Amino acid sequence: MAHSQGKRRRLVADIVRRSRLQNFPLQPRSGKLLAALMAASALMLATPGAALAANNSGTSKTASTKTGGSKAAKAGSRASAKETKSGKAGTGKTQLQAKSSKRTAVADNQSATRPARKTARTAAPLQEANGAEARLIGVYELFGRGKTREALAKARDLVRDHPNFQLAQLVYGDLLAAQVPPSNAMPDSAGIARLRGNPAMVELHEESRRRLQALRERPPAGTVPSQFLTLSTRSRFAIAVDASRSRLYLLENSDKGLKLVADYYISVGKAGTDKSIEGDARTPLGVYYITSSLDPRSLKDFYGAGALPINYPNPYDLRRGKTGSGIWLHGTPPQQFARAPLASDGCVVMANPDLKQLLRKVQIGATPVVTARSLQWIAAPQAEKETKKFADSITAWKDARASGNEAQLKKFYLPDFQRASRKPVDANSVLRDELTYAQGKRVQIKDTSYLHWRDTEDTMIATFGEVFEGEKNGRTRRQYWLRQAGEWKLFHEEILG
Template sequence: MADIVRLGRLQNPPFRLRSGQLLAALMTASALMLAAPGAALASNSTHKAGSAKAASGSTKAKTANSSRSATRGATGRSASAKGKKGVTAAEARTAAATATRPTRRSASASSIQEASNAEARLIAVYEMFGRGQARPALAKARDLVRDYPNFQLAQLVYGDLLAAQVPPSNALPDTASIAKMRGNPAMAELHEESKRRLQALRERPPANTVPSQFLTLSTRSRYAIAVDASRSRLYLFENSDKGLKLTADYYISVGKSGTDKVTEGDARTPLGVYYITSSLDPKSLKDFYGAGALPINYPNPYDVRRGKTGGGIWLHGTPPQQFARAPLASDGCVVMANPDLKQLLRKVQIGATPVVTARSLQWISQPQAEKETQSITSAINGWKDARANGNEAQLKKFYLPDFQRSSKKSTEGISAVDEEVKYAQGKRVQFKDMSYLHWRDGDDTMIVTFGEVFEGEKSGRSRRQYWLRQGTDWKLFHEEILG
């Protein structure tokens, strides 16, 4: 693709597909985007064009030269199967204008949140082409690859738009070339990346909803993160006294083998509720990790309880020569483009920013979230009252036999019940900064974080408790004393 940028024309394309096929392929992608009018404009409204300084070396040129056909195959094969000749530009634009019925209700422009700058500009290219504005789309694509020379999907689209300038041919599609393209892993990965970016930006979360894991979040956590692996998407929420608000979302990659990590080295991304534990200085990391890394606390106590192993799960960036990775590409980490990760690095709080990683996010309304918290709130209050009353028998009912606690102060040899009764000494206590994070995957679990201050005192403990539902009752199986 370095040759394309330099000379403005294709150099020895690996698969000689007709320009009509190229147009039809881009039309398909554009039609998806047009189902949500204004999406590209909304997502690009507050971003300024960035500038990537990485040089386009021979490796990138080779990669780009092998990546000009990711989205061409489906339409080309369809035309071949029907015995049609090349699709003209006019036919492609007509099809794009009519193939706009969404499978879900489209989001309005005002409800579509910001995507990353480079992605928003790519989607604008799709949208322009779908509206029949081929030359402006080409100009936008040229500017995009100039600013982000390592963005392989953008290079592919630019190459397609350049090829689309070639007069259409009446020759039948080259089926041998199409079959060869089908078997090219790089093409398949870029096609899947394009598909997931478009899907996530077209099928927006319903208005005034949050992921089902975020029942209540204390304002001490200023941001929250949720990952939807099925859409290759990370959603960033800002938290205030008015609740969570979706402020941005980004394309991401997960493990080569998918999700639901179980053992060390299985190349899967874990599923669950985690917290950012640190922020690693990029100067201390290899270039492979890009702009930095944010480790999470996998395995968490619930993972340990189920015998899951492994570690070193991070949110991190990409090498300088690579803008984004394929949807399934990491050894288990969540990988973001470096410009996107830099935005995240400025917002997360160590130990206070929750990270939900889900196979597919379910979105719920505030009333639904409040309803979900009723049973665990009742259990927490019962635990608090039994402790304040010094009722050891009643307090013991809230603990599983294998309950464990981690704290800076050793309590070895002292049962949790005895310690709690002695600690409370019958004093009245106020709980504050409550957070309830729900996780359900066979078992029903709740991660509850709160601070407590006894009457007459100015400060107290901060706790993070892990509860497991057994029948209609909630039981404590792990607690961390945070400070």
């Protein structure tokens, strides 16, 4: 689906232009033409359940946001889950909603009075990632309620404010087509078939589907991505990318732990994820850190509002022979609001308004970035349990070092261990250095971060500071551990300061 953005723009412009040629009075849910266009366009996803779920879960800061969404949103979420399992993306309900807006209104009234069901875990409220996406979801919601006039007005304002938002342009074109009276609404089957098969239309479909999926299938409240076992408060924010949902999640860190504060639509590599070699057009999977922030004035317009490089390939990637470089989180050219879900050469691409928000949050060298095919969200007790298991290994390593027992300390290092420096240092040299550095001293380990990555192997990235008793300053380390035969072993270390 990695076709040029020019094709997307030309397709959308043509749809909107042809739609504007119809100058009839608005007929809500009018005739077969709208139903046919809906079958070929982004509005096929605007089912009442999905629309209500997206709206009531918090696109604005309302009381329903604070309570985890309204009862109607919960009903919509259950319907959306069934649609996801069937793989039909809600096309059946779209046809039903085109028949009668009255039925939708009755359903809304019934859901508003239906008693709420108790659930084991509520969903995290929708965070208002950016005005443009929230407004687009509002258009879907109005259409799902049968309020076609209001939806058209909102869509018109949206494309006026964001003329480069191709998906919004397409939705606006569909709503304009609703003005065609039923007598003129004979569908062009061949034309619709061509639209459905157009690669740019397929991309827009997928963008719309992923936006709505991410907004109605919220992470459970009080959970975090499974990679973030514990994070030092020196890292004020953390980033997690879910490629399957085309979503980037921003989490804020405090002494109370991580909390989801915003999430954004993103694009990844043309060939998907799991980068392994230079030029494979894939986005890498793993745990990384922001290494710098590039001034947009020094970049081509292609990168939009700026760029945040990450440390791919990290030591675990290098250990497995992965190649390539230049993986960034960056923006879009001025003429584009967003790119297709699979559109980059391996970078993570965001809309410029979203990237500008991110640029104000990140810390160079301290903001972790997880990129995963699909994120698994876990509750605090599970994260604490995993943390305890690994923390015991760190304590044992520290005690072996302080005891001066070289044979015991050596058990924690793999034979090919290296410490990063201008000239790589091997395990034997590190052992001698550590014994000289720490033998007989009492050390305090603080500001710990444990980031867990599991694929074909089990790895942990541990970052912490250490200060010896009676001293004011010490080392800050970042260690890469690998679990072998049930035991954690060190294979790489960086002394950060």
